[in-house]
Amino acid sequence: KVLLEVRDLHATxxxxxxLKGVNLxxxxxxxxxxxxxxxxxKSTFAKVLAGHPSYEVTxxxxxxxxxxxxxxxxxxxxxxxxxxxxxxxxxxPGVANDQFLRLAYNTVQGHRGKEELDxxxxxxxxxxxxxxxxxxxxxxxxxxxxxxxxxxxKRNEILQMALLEPRLALLDETDSGLDIDALRIVANxxxxxxxxxxxxxxxxxxxxxxxxxxxxYVHVMEAGRIIRTSxxxxxLALETHGYDWIHANDQATG
Ligand code: ADP
Ligand code: MG
Ligand code: MG
Numbered sequence: 249k250v251l252l253e254v255r256d257l258h259a260t261x262x263x264x265x266x267l268k269g270v271n272l273x274x275x276x277x278x279x280x281x282x283x284x285x286x287x288x289x290k291s292t293f294a295k296v297l298a299g300h301p302s303y304e305v306t307x308x309x310x311x312x313x314x315x316x317x318x319x320x321x322x323x324x325x326x327x328x329x330x331x332x333x334x335x336x337x338x339x340x341p342g343v344a345n346d347q348f349l350r351l352a353y354n355t356v357q358g359h360r361g362k363e364e365l366d367x368x369x370x371x372x373x374x375x376x377x378x379x380x381x382x383x384x385x386x387x388x389x390x391x392x393x394x395x396x397x398x399x400x401x402k403r404n405e406i407l408q409m410a411l412l413e414p415r416l417a418l419l420d421e422t423d424s425g426l427d428i429d430a431l432r433i434v435a436n437x438x439x440x441x442x443x444x445x446x447x448x449x450x451x452x453x454x455x456x457x458x459x460x461x462x463x464x465y466v467h468v469m470e471a472g473r474i475i476r477t478s479x480x481x482x483x484l485a486l487e488t489h490g491y492d493w494i495h496a497n498d499q500a501t502g
Pocket of ligand 3: 292
């Protein structure tokens with residue numbers, strides 16, 4: 249079943265065209281990796297999917313489960329089952345993490361027909377999920393992301409994903425800033441939460457996240473387009489030969 253269908257997507261930010269014709273099809277049960285050099289447009293693509301107000305779609309279409317995404321506000325996208333974790337999660341001083349997570353849960357899952365949970369019910373529920381993900385419950389009492397380490401922010405993202413049970417999750421990783429521990433958290437979360445009914449897109453600059461997650465497809469983005477799609481072996485080839493190899497390879501194969 250096709251979950252996401254991106255066709256000839258062009259988008260601008262601050263008047264500059266960054267996405268220049270992205271095509272991508274994602275089906276239930278699949279894990280996709282989008283790789284590419286810094287500045288190639290990966291995060292822009294993630295923000296456009298999320299409906300970030302600074303980004304304007306100027307051409308092309310995005311269908312999520314057959315529905316035109318452009319008519320949905322960001323929160324409606326989340327309610328439809330789209331989850332986007334960002335490179336730089338927001339800090340919300342003064343708001344306890346458990347309050348924040350409960351609001352997110354009730355807004356998204358409540359909309360999808362689940363019963364809203366009061367603080368006590370939510371506490372039981374979230375602690376169960378945290379046990380599964382081997383997270384320390386102390387985390388619930390702290391302010392949202394305030395002073396969290398990179399690894400803790402990642403943990404919190406994965407916890408949000410576990411609570412919201414998205415149909416399509418897009419994780420944009422600055423794995424440059426992540427230690428191996430944080431990479432493992434992301435990888436374990438993705439592996440545990442991935443099922444035949446959902447799909448995951450991992451945006452990653454480096455190959456090492458893919459030591460822990462086996463994607464069905466690897467895409468390379470360059471200058472606002474996906475210029476190559478292959479299986480997981482593409483990530484290994486990139487690790488060995490670097491991104492320039494793609495162009496050398498294009499010439500060699502004519
Ligand atoms: P990646 O995530 O692949 O590193 P980005 O999507 O962050 O790439 O950036 C792609 C390009 O878009 C870069 O050239 C970047 O400078 C440019 N860009 C990103 N945000 C803005 C902005 N707000 N205004 C103008 N250009 C931007
Ligand atoms: Mg970048
Ligand atoms: Mg980026």
